[in-house]
Amino acid sequence: MDTDQLIRSLAADNTHHAPRVGAVLTMALLVAAPLSILIFATFLGVRPDVMTAMHNPFFDMKFAVTLSLAIPAIIVSLHLSRPEALLRGWGWLLLLPVGLLAVAIGSEAMMAPAMPMTMRLMGKNSRVCLVAIPAMSLPLLVGALFGLRHGAPSHPALAGALAGLVSAGLAATLYASHCTDDSPLFVATWYTLAAAFVTAIGALVGSKVLRY
Amino acid sequence: MRGREDEWTGLMRSAMAGDDAAYHRLLRAVTPVLRAAARRGLARAGQPPDQAEDIVQEILLAVHLKRHTWDSEAPFAPWLFAIGRNKLIDALRRRGRRVFVNIDDFAETLPGEAPEETASAGEVAAQLNTLPQRQRDVLQSIAVESASIKDTATKFSMSEGAVRVALHRGLAALTTKLRDH
Numbered sequence: 001m002d003t004d005q006l007i008r009s010l011a012a013d014n015t016h017h018a019p020r021v022g023a024v025l026t027m028a029l030l031v032a033a034p035l036s037i038l039i040f041a042t043f044l045g046v047r048p049d050v051m052t053a054m055h056n057p058f059f060d061m062k063f064a065v066t067l068s069l070a071i072p073a074i075i076v077s078l079h080l081s082r083p084e085a086l087l088r089g090w091g092w093l094l095l096l097p098v099g100l101l102a103v104a105i106g107s108e109a110m111m112a113p114a115m116p117m118t119m120r121l122m123g124k125n126s127r128v129c130l131v132a133i134p135a136m137s138l139p140l141l142v143g144a145l146f147g148l149r150h151g152a153p154s155h156p157a158l159a160g161a162l163a164g165l166v167s168a169g170l171a172a173t174l175y176a177s178h179c180t181d182d183s184p185l186f187v188a189t190w191y192t193l194a195a196a197f198v199t200a201i202g203a204l205v206g207s208k209v210l211r212y
Numbered sequence: 213m214r215g216r217e218d219e220w221t222g223l224m225r226s227a228m229a230g231d232d233a234a235y236h237r238l239l240r241a242v243t244p245v246l247r248a249a250a251r252r253g254l255a256r257a258g259q260p261p262d263q264a265e266d267i268v269q270e271i272l273l274a275v276h277l278k279r280h281t282w283d284s285e286a287p288f289a290p291w292l293f294a295i296g297r298n299k300l301i302d303a304l305r306r307r308g309r310r311v312f313v314n315i316d317d318f319a320e321t322l323p324g325e326a327p328e329e330t331a332s333a334g335e336v337a338a339q340l341n342t343l344p345q346r347q348r349d350v351l352q353s354i355a356v357e358s359a360s361i362k363d364t365a366t367k368f369s370m371s372e373g374a375v376r377v378a379l380h381r382g383l384a385a386l387t388t389k390l391r392d393h
Contacts, residue, residue, distance in 0.1 A: 001337045001355055003243055006269050009355035009379065010276040011236035014227060016380045018280040082281045084294035152278035154298050211302070211391060212278060 018150070021081045025074070025147030029170075032143030036136040036171060044132060044178040053182070061104045062176035062187055069097040069195070070169025077144070077162035081151025087158065094165070104184035115183075123181030126190045132178070133171050133194035134201075140167035141202055145209055152212045160206010164199035171198075216241075217289040224288045228279070239272060246271050246296055249318045253300045259307065265333035271299045273336075273387045293318035302391070339389040347382030350375055 053059040072093035079085050113120070123129075144163035153159035172191050181187075220238060227235035250264040250271075274295050282291045296318045340348060346368075353364040361379075365372045 001269075001333070001340060003265060003269055003272070003333065004240075005355040005358075006272060006336060007236065007239040007243065008358055009351055009383065010239060010272060011232050012354050012361060013276065013376070013379050013383055014230070014232045014235045015376060018277075020280060082283065082291070083278070083298060084286075084290045150280075152274070152281045152295065152298075154294055212274060212298075 021147065021151040022078050024150040025078065025144065028143035028147035029140060029166075032139040033170070035139035036174060039132075039136050039139075040174045040178070043135075044128075044175070046177045047180050049180075050177065053180075056182055058104065058108065058182040058184060059176075061100070061184060062179075062182060063173060065097045065100050065104070065184075065187060066169050066172040066176055066191070068100055069094075070166055070173060072096055073162050073165035073169055077148060077159060077166060078151075080153050080155070080159050080162060081148055083152045083154050085154070097169075101184055101188045105188060108184055117185065120181075120183035121185040121189055123179075123183065123186040123190070125179050125181050126186070129175065129179060129181075129190040130194050130197075133168060133175050133191065134198050136171035136174055137164075137167040137194075137198045140170050141198060141205075143167075145202070145205060148206075148210055149212075151210075153210055156210035157203045157207035159210045161199050161203035163206060164202025165195065167202070168195035168198040217287060220292070221288040224279075224282065225284055228282075228284055239275075242275075242292060243268060243272070246292075246318075249293075249296060250300060253304070257304050257307075259304070263303070263307075266335040267300055267303045269333050269336045270303065270387075270390050271296050273383060273390065274299055277384060277387055335390060335393075336386060339386050339393065342389060343382055343385055346370075347378050347385065350378040351382045351386075354379060 047053060076087070076090050076093055079090050080087065108120075141163060144166045145160065148159055148163055151159070172195065175191075176187075181190075220242065223234045223238035223241070227238055246268050247264055250267040251261040254261050254264055254267075275292060278295065282288065300318075340351060343351070349368060350364055350370075353359045353367060354361070359367065361372050361375050364370075365375045368375070370378070
């Protein structure tokens with residue numbers, strides 16, 4: 001087939017309209033979310049003392065941190081689904097949860113400690129955290145990768161890593177309502193490890209499946 | 213250069229609004245530029261330039277299937293050249309070449325340098341034969357015999373909608389096969 005012939009067939013297909021990447025990503029995450037919620041409801045559940053926990057600013061802070069990861073990651077992943085897009089100028093959005101955590105750690109350090117620092121850092125749930133966040137991320141990661149496949153990222157591994165951050169951020173939001181460890185030191189250590197693991201898987205799979 | 217790129221952006225806006233003729237013109241206008249850039253990239257990698265047409269066709273297919281990622285408020289050329297670069301890099305990698313990305317291969321095409329010719333390429337033609345019968349028939353009819361959607365529908369006793377579906381699926385399948393082969 002010569003190139004003019006190919007062009008003719010492409011022009012004939014111009015009536016086909018694909019939805020925007022944002023719409024496909026949203027749909028895919030909405031389809032995946034019930035699976036993650038099912039894992040949450042089956043194995044974890046909301047912590048029993050949630051009503052009193054809500055009066056603890058460090059409990060609320062966990063959601064601010066996880067959502068400040070998930071939402072900017074969605075925005076940046078959509079930006080990077082355009083072939084000409086660069087991370088430059090957008091990457092700082094991904095530092096929001098880091099900044100929030102730093103502020104939280106600082107304010108906790110200024111208060112009279114209820115527990116020694118090592119106990120706050122190690123918590124009681126570190127192992128559950130390391131398993132639960134990746135497990136609940138998995139359906140969301142598949143959804144995010146499926147949605148981003150509709151785009152045309154120039155750096156598939158980077159786009160895959162962002163899919164990992166999106167799913168880890170959302171899964172960590174669920175997990176935060178289960179976990180009784182509220183210290184920002186715990187969050188900074190174990191949530192970060194779990195999210196890094198999911199992000200690495202996202203990058204690895206993304207480098208294969210997000211090529212267009 | 214500026215004028216040419218503004219013209220492309222205008223054509224692409226019309227194309228996205230449903231103007232098939234504008235889309236056809238746009239694809240014909242960008243092809244010589246892509247061809248020149250592909251040749252330059254191949255030459256830099258020490259590859260024979262006769263593979264350029266395969267790369268051009270792969271770029272055109274990607275442009276077509278990913279055009280919903282173009283922001284109609286943004287200029288068209290940077291988007292196009294980004295896809296061109298990615299496809300050139302992919303093609304060189306598949307040939308086992310170490311790739312030195314040179315941004316300028318696509319961005320700095322000099323006017324008048326681009327050869328106005330249409331060349332045949334082997335890879336799309338070869339992959340075409342692996343498509344399901346119906347998709348292949350429809351693609352052949354529209355591309356090679358330049359039949360309209362309507363005539364193609366009559367010829368194969370299909371509805372026009374079915375022809376459109378087969379055409380789109382055929383192009384999408386071609387793209388996947390080219391990427392993964």
